[in-house]
Amino acid sequence: MHTMKPLGDDRAMDTHQLRLRNLGYTLVENALSPEMLRTLRARFDELLPKHGELPTAARPDTPSRDMNHLCEIDPLFDQLITLPSVFPIAETYMKGDIELLACTIGNFMPAHTPARVPWHRDGDYVRLTYLLSDVEAHGGPTAVLPGTHREEEGPHKWLNTDDGYPRAVPGMVKITGKAGTCMVNDTRI
Numbered sequence: 001m002h003t004m005k006p007l008g009d010d011r012a013m014d015t016h017q018l019r020l021r022n023l024g025y026t027l028v029e030n031a032l033s034p035e036m037l038r039t040l041r042a043r044f045d046e047l048l049p050k051h052g053e054l055p056t057a058a059r060p061d062t063p064s065r066d067m068n069h070l071c072e073i074d075p076l077f078d079q080l081i082t083l084p085s086v087f088p089i090a091e092t093y094m095k096g097d098i099e100l101l102a103c104t105i106g107n108f109m110p111a112h113t114p115a116r117v118p119w120h121r122d123g124d125y126v127r128l129t130y131l132l133s134d135v136e137a138h139g140g141p142t143a144v145l146p147g148t149h150r151e152e153e154g155p156h157k158w159l160n161t162d163d164g165y166p167r168a169v170p171g172m173v174k175i176t177g178k179a180g181t182c183m184v185n186d187t188r189i
Contacts, residue, residue, distance in 0.1 A: 016089045016184070024149035024189030025175070031085045031182035032130060041132045041179070043076055048108055062116045064140075067106035077104060080130055086182045090126045093184070111139040118160040119145070119169070122187035129175075129183040141174040142183070149188040 019026035032040065044067075051073055052065030070077045081087070081100065091098050109116070135141045143166070148155070160166055175183050 013089065013092060017092060020089075020093045020184065020186060023146040025144055025146070025183055025185035026089065027175070027177055028086050028089065028182040028184060029178065030180050031083065032180040034180070036079075037132065037180045040077065040080075040130075043074060044106055044108075044132055047073060047106070052108060062109075062113055064107065064109040064113055064116050066108075070104040070106040077106070080104070080128065083128075083182075086128055086184060089184050090128065093186070094126055109140040111136075113140040115143075115166050117166070118164050119155040119166045121148075121154040121189070125187050127183075127185050127187050129185070131177050131179055131181045131183075133179050135176050137174045137176055139176075141176050143172045143174050144185065144189050145169060145172050146189070149186040 016026040016028070047067060047070075048065065051067045053068065067073060071081070081104070087098075129142065145155075158167075159169055177183070
């Protein structure tokens, strides 16, 4: 019997592009070097008490906090926008049409924080989400519905409760990963 061989590291870009096209997201492990991760995490932790606000697009009853305009607060975070381990993936997916859409947001969600936004779809762009700490399935991860970025309509109303909480949906994937991982996603997912 012939077994399928995995794609090699020389096909990493192709693999990321397949995942983005088919699933709507891809994970880049070790996108941040250990030194960069330590520096960014330490600075994020320093800034959070002073700049952490109620989440921009979330329920005010959660303990999560956002730092809006993170790159303006500290240009140290600018390097995340064009990081060589991640930017080419987004650039290829967007066929070279890359421009910074809006402010950068640093988000802090303590473990076991309930969902803070309903199932929704954002605009037609790519988001880079860097994990500055390990995220486990029960530690407040982002959840996605793979493939929904290709649907014409946004999420059905019944995917959320009447009071705006997302429901657990068959096929949803909780995005987990080690610190230093980056999720690149089509925001229509």
